[in-house]
Amino acid sequence: MRGGRRLLKQRHNLIIANKTYEQWRSEWEAARWFLTADGESGKRYGNETIRVTPDGEVSLKLPGPLADLANARHGRYILTARVTFSHRGEEWRDRIEANRAVAYRIHLNTTSGRWYLDASWTRKDLPVVPLDALRAGGVVGVDTNADHLAAWLLDEHGNPTGAPRRFDYDMSGSATHRDAQLRHALTRLIHWAESTGVEAIAIEDLDITGSKTREKHGRKKRFRRLISGIPTGKLRARLLSMCAEAGLGVIAVDPAYTSLWGAEHWQKPLTTARRPASRHQAASVAIGRRALGLRIRRRTAPPRQHQSDAGGHRTAQARPEGREREGNRPRVPGPRTRSVGAKRGRNAVDQPIQDRSGWAQCQIDLHGHF
Structure with missing residues (x-):
């Protein structure tokens, strides 16, 4: 009805509403x-x-x-x-x-x-910006949760820069309150993204309509309530319209394993003594890297100086589009510090299994000689 349930209840509780009948009547008529x-x-x-x-x-x-x-x-x-x-x-x-x-x-x-x-009014026919142009200055990766948005700024190379940001909202209460909370959180997110100078915001393309049923999660009532509280549809619609007004692009990525791989590869390296990184912040980094077309996995650390080839060639990973990136390393021209022994190839994948017992016997003989 016109006026809503709020005015209807106030009619029977004028003292609690601190209104006279004339004041209530004026609001009731004004609603029409x-x-x-x-x-x-x-x-x-x-x-x-x-x-x-x-x-x-x-x-x-x-x-x-x-x-x-x-x-x-x-x-x-x-x-x-x-x-x-x-x-x-x-x-x-x-x-x-x-x-x-x-x-x-x-x-x-x-x-x-x-x-x-x-x-x-409704804006239609929004301009389509090439993906490379949106990635040029980096992106802001955003992880959507039931009560907050976790965001982190990534440069064009996929490295997280600065400190992570958290934008809270409360999805309890009336629909008007929930919508206002969501708009306020997105407004703060967009203002921060504009201050960083990026051209796009990366979010997950979530669709949890079929993920909150009892047939899928059984009696996990709290978990189903948590999933139902994530405002995926409203957030996506609000973010698209608000970013269009602000001149920012939105990159939607596949949500598969972003939280799992983000926690596995990025949570520990980004944690410091004064600023522990949460699982959601690590997921925002994974979302941003996927939006940039990069792999979520971090580069592996080089071996210690007393192991193998003491240079750190393992940090140089091939691009995903590189051909034969799983093959042998190319031979580097120049003098060798170690000769290639018999029955052993130049690359590690070509070498047969070594007989360690022979090396151990050689060491014993040398020690016995001295």
Whole structure:
């Protein structure tokens, strides 16, 4: 019903609501005193019923029974007051001058005693930016959770830079409260991403519709409630629209094993004595690397100086698109410090199994000689 359940309950609890009957009645009637009209592209200034000119003049198209109340031509009624849009006013002006659809809603605010006109529209045909252009300056990897967003800035080489960020929200309460919490968290995320200078935000392409059923998780009620609390659909829709307004791109990646591999390969290296890295922060790094087209696995550490070839060639990994990257290492020209023995190849994969007993006997003989 118009006015909502909140006003309906306040009618029977006026003392608790700290309102008189007259105050409650004014709010109840104000909830029904509104006028709304959807716009249509091609019409003058984007709306035929409620028309707002660039200089703020508001006129209404009256229905047939009220046509005698018109004060302008073609059965229109022009309001004496003019409107101004302080938020995104230039974008609204550009839209109505191009005769693109704009929806208006006129309503009364009983607290301030003023009438307001809200304008809204839907953006379509968003520009498609090449993926290489979005990756040029790095990305912000974001891991979505039931109560917060974990984010980390990655450069174009996939290295996490700076400190991780956490944006909390509370998804309990009414739908209006949940939506406001989500918008506030995304606003802080976008403002921080703009300050870093990146061109895109990387998120997981989550779809948990079939992952919260009892058939899949059985009696794990708390776990199913946790999954249901993750706002995947609303977050994706909100983030796309808000990033479009901010001029940022959104890269959706495959969510498979991002939390598992992020914790395995990145949580321990990113943990310091003063700043322990969480599993969710490590997952944000994995998401960012996958958005950059890199492998989640870190480069393996070189061997110690007293082992093998003491140089660290193992840190140089081949790119995923490199051919025969699993094959032998190419032969490096130049003098050798060690000769190739009999029945042994130049590469480790070509060498047969060594008989360690022979080496041990040689050492015993040498010690006996000395």
